[in-house]
Structures are given as C-alpha cells and as structure tokens.
Amino acid sequence: MKSPESPADEAQRLAALQALEVLDTEPEERFDRITRLARAVFDVPIALVSLVDRDRQWFKSCQGLDVTETDRSISFCGHAILRDQTFLVPDAAADERFADNPLVTGDPRIRFYAGQPIKGPEGARVGTLCVIDQRPREFSEQQLGQLRDLAAIVESELALVQIGKLRRELAERATAQAIAEDEREQFFRLSLDLLCIAGFDGFFKQLNPAWEEVLGYTLDELKTRPFVEFVHPDDREATASEAGKLAEGNTTVAFENRYRCKDGSYRWFHWTARPGMDRALIYAVARDITDIKELERQLREAKLAAETANRTKSEFLANMSHELRTPLNSVIGFSNLLLKKAAALGPTETTYLERIRDNGKHLLTLINEVLDISKIEAGRMQLEIAPVVLAEVVGETVAQLEGMAHDKGLAVESEVPDGLEPVQADPQRLKQVLINLVGNAIKFTETGSVKVRVVPDGSARHARRIEVIDSGIGIPATKLDRIFEAFGQVDGSSSRKFGGTGLGLTISRSLCELMGCELTVASETGAGSTFTIHLPRTPGAKGIAGERPARRQQPGFIARALGEMPGDAPRTALVIDDEEDSRLLIAEQLRELGCDVFLAPSGKQGLRLAREKRPDLITLDLMMPGMNGWEVLRRFQADPELRDVPVVIVSIVAGENRGTLFGAVEIVDKPVGRSTLKRVIEKHLHPRRRGEVLVVDDDPSSRQLLAELVGEYGFRVVEASNGAEGLAQIARSKPDLVLLDLMMPVMDGLAFLSRLRKNPEHRHLPVIVVSAKDLTLNELKRLDDQVLAVLAKGDSLDEALNDVMRRALGVGPQA
Numbered sequence: 001m002k003s004p005e006s007p008a009d010e011a012q013r014l015a016a017l018q019a020l021e022v023l024d025t026e027p028e029e030r031f032d033r034i035t036r037l038a039r040a041v042f043d044v045p046i047a048l049v050s051l052v053d054r055d056r057q058w059f060k061s062c063q064g065l066d067v068t069e070t071d072r073s074i075s076f077c078g079h080a081i082l083r084d085q086t087f088l089v090p091d092a093a094a095d096e097r098f099a100d101n102p103l104v105t106g107d108p109r110i111r112f113y114a115g116q117p118i119k120g121p122e123g124a125r126v127g128t129l130c131v132i133d134q135r136p137r138e139f140s141e142q143q144l145g146q147l148r149d150l151a152a153i154v155e156s157e158l159a160l161v162q163i164g165k166l167r168r169e170l171a172e173r174a175t176a177q178a179i180a181e182d183e184r185e186q187f188f189r190l191s192l193d194l195l196c197i198a199g200f201d202g203f204f205k206q207l208n209p210a211w212e213e214v215l216g217y218t219l220d221e222l223k224t225r226p227f228v229e230f231v232h233p234d235d236r237e238a239t240a241s242e243a244g245k246l247a248e249g250n251t252t253v254a255f256e257n258r259y260r261c262k263d264g265s266y267r268w269f270h271w272t273a274r275p276g277m278d279r280a281l282i283y284a285v286a287r288d289i290t291d292i293k294e295l296e297r298q299l300r301e302a303k304l305a306a307e308t309a310n311r312t313k314s315e316f317l318a319n320m321s322h323e324l325r326t327p328l329n330s331v332i333g334f335s336n337l338l339l340k341k342a343a344a345l346g347p348t349e350t351t352y353l354e355r356i357r358d359n360g361k362h363l364l365t366l367i368n369e370v371l372d373i374s375k376i377e378a379g380r381m382q383l384e385i386a387p388v389v390l391a392e393v394v395g396e397t398v399a400q401l402e403g404m405a406h407d408k409g410l411a412v413e414s415e416v417p418d419g420l421e422p423v424q425a426d427p428q429r430l431k432q433v434l435i436n437l438v439g440n441a442i443k444f445t446e447t448g449s450v451k452v453r454v455v456p457d458g459s460a461r462h463a464r465r466i467e468v469i470d471s472g473i474g475i476p477a478t479k480l481d482r483i484f485e486a487f488g489q490v491d492g493s494s495s496r497k498f499g500g501t502g503l504g505l506t507i508s509r510s511l512c513e514l515m516g517c518e519l520t521v522a523s524e525t526g527a528g529s530t531f532t533i534h535l536p537r538t539p540g541a542k543g544i545a546g547e548r549p550a551r552r553q554q555p556g557f558i559a560r561a562l563g564e565m566p567g568d569a570p571r572t573a574l575v576i577d578d579e580e581d582s583r584l585l586i587a588e589q590l591r592e593l594g595c596d597v598f599l600a601p602s603g604k605q606g607l608r609l610a611r612e613k614r615p616d617l618i619t620l621d622l623m624m625p626g627m628n629g630w631e632v633l634r635r636f637q638a639d640p641e642l643r644d645v646p647v648v649i650v651s652i653v654a655g656e657n658r659g660t661l662f663g664a665v666e667i668v669d670k671p672v673g674r675s676t677l678k679r680v681i682e683k684h685l686h687p688r689r690r691g692e693v694l695v696v697d698d699d700p701s702s703r704q705l706l707a708e709l710v711g712e713y714g715f716r717v718v719e720a721s722n723g724a725e726g727l728a729q730i731a732r733s734k735p736d737l738v739l740l741d742l743m744m745p746v747m748d749g750l751a752f753l754s755r756l757r758k759n760p761e762h763r764h765l766p767v768i769v770v771s772a773k774d775l776t777l778n779e780l781k782r783l784d785d786q787v788l789a790v791l792a793k794g795d796s797l798d799e800a801l802n803d804v805m806r807r808a809l810g811v812g813p814q815a
C-alpha cells in the first residue's frame with residue numbers, strides 16, 4: 001500500500017481549511033443535497049464531501065457510509081488533493097497503491113474511486129467530492145464533467161458558508177458600534193463640560209447641550225455664525241491665533257478665553273483641543289471656569305488687602321518704635337552721662353539715677369522684643385544666614401555677660417571643641433538667643449556655675465547642639481511649657497524679683513525655628529536647668545534670608561573715606577612676639593590707643609605680615625626662637641619698602657642691648673605700660689586731627705546727647721535739625737564727620753545723603769547714621785555704600801559709637 005504524500009503547500013492548505021471553520025460541524029442539507037445527487041447520477045453506493053485534515057479525512061457530507069472520518073494514511077482523497085484533475089482508480093484491487101488498503105480488503109470494500117478536488121476560497125485544495133463503488137468501473141468524459149460540475153457546486157456552497165459567516169460578523173460589529181455610539185451620545189449629552197467639533201472654516205459643526213445651558217443660545221444659533229463672534233472682543237485675536245495653530249496640526253492645552261452669553265454676560269472657558277487634519281476639524285472640550293476665576297480674583301484681592309494691612313502694621317510698628325526709642329535714648333544716655341560724673345552726686349541721687357537708667361533699659365528691651373515678636377508673627381523677620389564660628393559667638397556672649405555674672409559671684413565657663421566646622425545661621429540672631437539663655441541662667445542662679453557647652457557629633461567636626469547649663473533655682477515641670485509663651489514667667493512675682501519681660505524665650509524659640517534649630521529645656525527645681533539648641537543636620541533656615549547688610553560688613557566706604565581724610569593716614573600696628581600673653585597685652589593697649597592690630601607669633605610671620613599689611617608701626621620682641629628680633633630688624637632695614645616703618649623694640653633684654661639695635665626708633669622694657677606706649681605712638685604716628693562734627697537730628701535732646709558723646713573725643717560740634725539745614729551747615733563749615741538721624745521733617749536722612757554724595761567734594765565725607773528707626777534689610781543695603789556705620793539709638797550707643805570712632809577713624813575718647 002502507498003500512503004498519500006503531503007502536497008507542497010501543506011501548511012497554507014491546512015490554514016485555509018481551518019479558516020473555513022467547517023471541520024467537525026453538523027451535517028448540512030446544502031452539501032447532503034449534492035452527495036445524494038452524485039450517488040443517483042453516477043449510480044454508486046457511496047458519495048462523500050471529504051475534507052483532508054492533518055491526520056484524517058473528515059466527511060462534511062456522507063452518503064452510504066456510517067463513519068464520519070478515517071485515517072489520512074489510508075485515504076484515497078489524500079491522493080486526490082495532490083493535483084487539479086479528477087483522481088480515478090478504476091480497480092483498487094488491481095492497483096498496487098491500494099490493493100492491500102484495509103478500505104479495499106475490508107469494509108467498505110472499495111474497488112472504484114473517482115475524486116474531484118475542492119478548492120477553498122483562496123485556491124488551496126482542501127478536500128474532494130468523491131464517489132465510490134464496490135465493483136471496478138470506468139468513467140466516461142461526460143461523467144468526469146458531471147463530477148467536476150458537482151464539485152464546483154460544493155465549492156460555491158463553501159463560499160456561501162464563508163459569506164454567511166462574514167455577514168454575521170459584520171452584523172455583530174455594527175451592533176457593537178451602535179451601542180458604543182449610543183454610549184458616546186449619552187456622555188456627549190450628559191457632559192457638563194462643553195464639547196464641540198468645529199471646522200477649520202471657523203464654524204461649529206457639533207455641540208453638546210451644555211453649550212445651550214451655559215450660554216443660553218440654541219445650538220443652531222451657535223452653529224450658524226463663526227465661533228469667534230461669540231468670543232470677548234479682547235480675546236478674539238488670541239482665539240483666532242490658537243485656532244490657526246490647531247489647523248497647522250498643533251494641540252491646545254490650557255488655553256483660556258471668554259464667551260458671550262445670550263444675556264450679554266461673559267463666561268471664562270478653559271480649553272483642550274486637538275485637530276483632525278484629514279477631515280479639517282477641531283475636536284475640543286471647554287470647561288466653564290468662571291467661578292474659579294472669580295474665586296481667584298477674590299483671593300488676589302484678599303491677599304493684597306492682607307499685604308497692605310501687614311505693611312501698614314509693620315510701618316506703624318517701625319514708626320512707633322522710632323517714636324518710643326528716641327526719648328528713651330535720651331533718658332538712658334543722659335542718665336549714663338550723669339552717672340559718669342557720679343562723684344559730684346550724692347549716693348541717693350546716684351541710686352535714683354540708676355533707677356531711671358535701668359527702667360529706661362527695661363523699657364527699651366521690651367520695645368525691641370515686642371518689635372521682634374510682631375516681626376516674627378508677621379513673617380517679616382529677615383535672617384542673614386552665613387557661616388558662623390561657634391567658638392566666636394559663644395566667646396562674645398560670655399564676654400558680654402561676664403560682668404553680670406561677676407557681680408553675682410558666678411563664673412561663666414564655656415566648652416567649645418576645637419576644629420568644628422562653622423554652622424549656617426544668622427550670627428546676630430544666634431547671639432541674641434545665646435545672650436537670652438545665658439542671661440537667664442545667670443539671673444536665676446545664686447550659687448554654683450553657668451556653663452555653655454557645644455556638643456559635636458560622632459565625627460567631632462559638626463556641632464550637634466549648644467547647651468546652656470546652670471545650677472540655679474530650676475523650673476517646675478508644670479511650668480516648662482509656659483515659659484515659652486509670650487509674657488510667660490514661672491511665677492508672676494518673678495518679674496518683680498528677677499526683672500525681665502517674659503518675652504525672651506518666646507523670641508528665642510521662634511528665632512531658633514527660623515534658623516532650622518530647635519530649642520528645648522530640661523530642668524529640676526532647686527537643681528538647675530539646661531536649655532539646649534539642637535542644630536540642624538543639614539543646615540537650612542526657614543526665615544526670609546537676606547544678604548548681609550552694611551552694618552556687619554566692613555563698609556567698603558571706610559577705606560575710601562579714611563584715605564581722603566586730611567592728615568589722617570590709617571593707623572595700623574604689627575606686634576611680633578612669641579609669647580602669647582605679651583602679644584595680647586600689647587595689642588589690647590594699642591587698640592585702646594586707636595590702632596588696628598595684626599599679630600605675628602614669630603619673626604618669620606612678622607616679616608610676611610609686614611610686607612602684606614604695611615603697618616604704620618611695628619613692635620618687635622628680641623628673644624624669639626627661630627628668627628630672632630635682631631635678624632628681623634636687619635631684614636626690615638634691608639627692605640626699601642619697610643625701611644621707614646617705625647619699629648619699637650619691646651623686650652626684657654631691651655636695656656642691655658641698646659647698642660645693638662640699629663634702626664629701631666624706640667627701645668622699651670617689658671612689661672610695657674600704657675603711658676609708655678601712648679607716648680611712643682604719639683611721637684611716631686601723626687596725631688589725629690579732631691576737627692568738627694555735624695550732628696543732624698530733629699530731636700533736640702538726641703542732638704544734645706550726641707553732642708555730649710562726640711564732645712568726649714575732642715571734636716567741636718555743630719548742629720542741624722534736618723537734612724536741609726545739615727547741607728547748609730556743611731557748605732558753611734566743612735565738618736570732618738556727620739552724625740545723621742534718618743527720620744526727620746523737611747528733608748530726611750536718606751534724601752540728605754543722596755544730595756550730599758552728588759557733590760564730588762563731599763563724596764567721601766564720613767557719615768555715621770544714628771537712628772531709632774527699625775531699618776529693613778533694603779534700607780540697610782541702600783546705606784551700605786554711603787556711610788561708615790549704622791548705629792541704633794539705645795542703651796549701648798556710647799559703646800557702639802566708641803567702637804566706630806576707634807575702628808574707622810582711629811580716635812578714642814580723650815582722657
């Protein structure tokens with residue numbers, strides 16, 4: 001027996017057969033009709049529509065057999081589908097391909113087979129129409145033709161099956177589409193947003209009912225006029241340009257315009273749109289945002305009103321503090337002046353005066369603190385964040401409060417590890433917090449000690465916290481929270497016993513928060529308290545950071561001003577000494593005498609600093625390790641640039657070495673006294689010219705106080721009560737220094753300054769601003785380049801003035 005081979009296109013053939021979707025379906029009359037006819041026409045017992053599957057032949061229609069399929073390997077049809085022509089086997093028993101085929105040797109005992117291949121719609125031979133007889137036969141040409149015709153009818157029926165199937169699919173698809181359409185329509189009708197399709201021609205094509213509801217026009221009214229006609233005249237140009245961009249293929253996101261309603265009012269629309277280029281249409285969704293716009297407008301107005309109110313409040317506070325501080329300045333200043341002359345007063349008068357001054361100071365503190373609190377509350381506290389060396393801030397704080405502690409017999413210790421990196425904070429504000437904490441610690445401690453400790457993290461390079469520890473009266477646990485509230489004191493009577501305002505900690509805590517720190521307290525009644533500033537890991541301040549204002553910088557102006565001052569060369573001194581104590585001692589005395597001082601701990605560094613700083617005077621020790629004083633002196637002499645700088649030898653071996661010190665202007669023994677140094681300086685440095693000072697202030701007592709204070713420096717004083725008078729006075733008497741108030745009638749301080757600086761002659765006339773006004777960072781910045789310093793009228797005015805006079809002008813009070 002020979003099994004049928006697979007045709008060359010077997011894979012495609014099987015795919016085509018599968019696509020027909022007729023395998024294993026129920027018998028159908030349309031095919032049975034044909035096999036019945038074939039059986040009759042050819043007078044055979046068996047006629048089949050056989051489909052040749054991968055491993056079997058399956059009968060879609062079968063007459064004369066009671067099986068539905070047989071194995072492909074024994075099938076006759078397997079052979080028949082190998083070619084287009086009818087496959088004829090006249091006598092299977094005599095045909096070696098089939099003689100031992102079980103279908104021949106057994107049932108249905110095939111002897112004759114004629115099979116005409118059937119093609120699927122794409123031309124692949126999927127099966128046959130075949131007729132079978134149990135006796136050998138021949139087929140005439142006519143019979144062959146008839147078999148082909150019948151097979152063609154089978155093919156048509158198969159095609160019809162396909163068409164029916166396609167039709168059903170199409171119907172299903174149409175239904176699904178209709179449902180989708182209906183759903184879309186529902187959404188289209190329901191949408192509160194305005195949906196539309198517009199043409200590139202500028203007309204609406206489709207609109208959902210929301211349009212009618214929102215604008216009040218019928219949809220037809222909207223469709224019959226170009227849509228820009230409904231747009232607010234001010235928005236038409238933008239709308240036309242947006243539509244133009246859509247027509248070029250761009251999409252619209254977040255475009256806004258106003259549409260006119262039938263009643264003449266306008267609604268704000270927020271648009272999203274995209275073009276359909278092939279159909280020249282725009283698909284767009286508009287949201288009515290009129291209410292949101294209105295809310296935004298109200299918010300803006302409210303914000304503006306709040307800002308104006310806030311500004312008015314801040315201005316009021318700034319003015320009020322000015323008005324309050326001005327008279328207080330006089331109260332404190334004159335009390336201080338009188339107290340300096342205490343010898344002329346009796347003890348009772350001195351006590352009264354101290355009361356006046358102390359109460360004045362208390363009031364001033366209160367005003368400053370209330371101002372701080374209102375600034376914090378208004379969110380207007382301006383911070384100047386900069387790297388802060390904790391050792392310096394702690395040192396300055398301790399130095400400032402040492403006197404207070406000393407009066408109570410207490411010691412203030414500080415412990416700051418070496419090598420800490422600077423922290424990011426506002427140095428002035430951090431110091432304010434520390435002064436408050438250390439001041440409290442001293443105030444509330446009678447015996448024991450007060451300590452400021454900086455605790456580093458594991459790396460020993462970053463400070464984690466600052467602790468202020470005291471052994472004082474402590475705070476009851478129930479009051480721990482209360483002390484951070486405004487005016488919160490542990491006990492109402494404490495303000496009488498200890499003084500204070502109850503505002504310090506409130507401000508301190510807020511300042512800490514603004515700098516990104518946290519302020520906490522731990523305390524035990526009778527044992528003491530520890531206040532801790534927890535520093536941030538990543539430093540970052542929350543306050544309004546501003547640039548550092550003039551008063552903390554060395555104003556660039558100072559150097560220029562000094563350069564121009566007649567007869568006033570800057571006075572700097574260099575101290576070269578290997579002993580620290582003696583270096584500091586000499587430096588302190590030189591500073592008191594009005595010099596800026598540089599320090600060098602060795603001869604070598606002394607040489608370097610001398611070349612770098614060009615001091616006006618050098619003090620030189622002799623016995624130093626490394627390069628000794630003689631060698632340093634020799635090198636100064638050899639250097640043409642340094643040869644003329646006066647060198648004062650200050651040494652324990654000065655006396656006996658007089659003869660060896662060629663070139664030194666003075667040779668003095670250690671320890672050197674203040675009067676000796678003073679004599680030396682006066683001899684070798686040009687004396688300061690102490691000419692005339694102009695005080696410009698509208699408040700007569702402020703003027704008088706300032707006149708008294710600068711009078712102590714040996715200046716002559718002339719006065720003016722406003723900027724205009726000040727300018728007139730300058731034209732008359734050419735003063736050497738101006739002390740200037742800012743808030744004055746007729747012409748205020750800022751106007752005075754700008755007029756003054758316009759005149760080239762007075763461009764560098766030194767001006768010190770002395771004002772009770774609370775200056776903003778902006779105002780400070782404006783002053784930066786124009787004045788030597790900005791001083792606040794208040795209790796430490798005399799010290800602040802002394803500092804500027806000494807630092808900037810190199811003059812101190814005359815003894």
Ligand code: ADP
Nearest residue numbers: 440441444474483489490500501502503504505
């Ligand atoms: P003031 O010290 O001006 O009263 P503060 O806000 O600085 O205002 O302090 C509030 C209160 O907290 C103080 O009046 C005092 O009762 C309590 N207090 C603050 N620091 C200490 C301290 N180190 N020891 C004991 N009590 C303290």
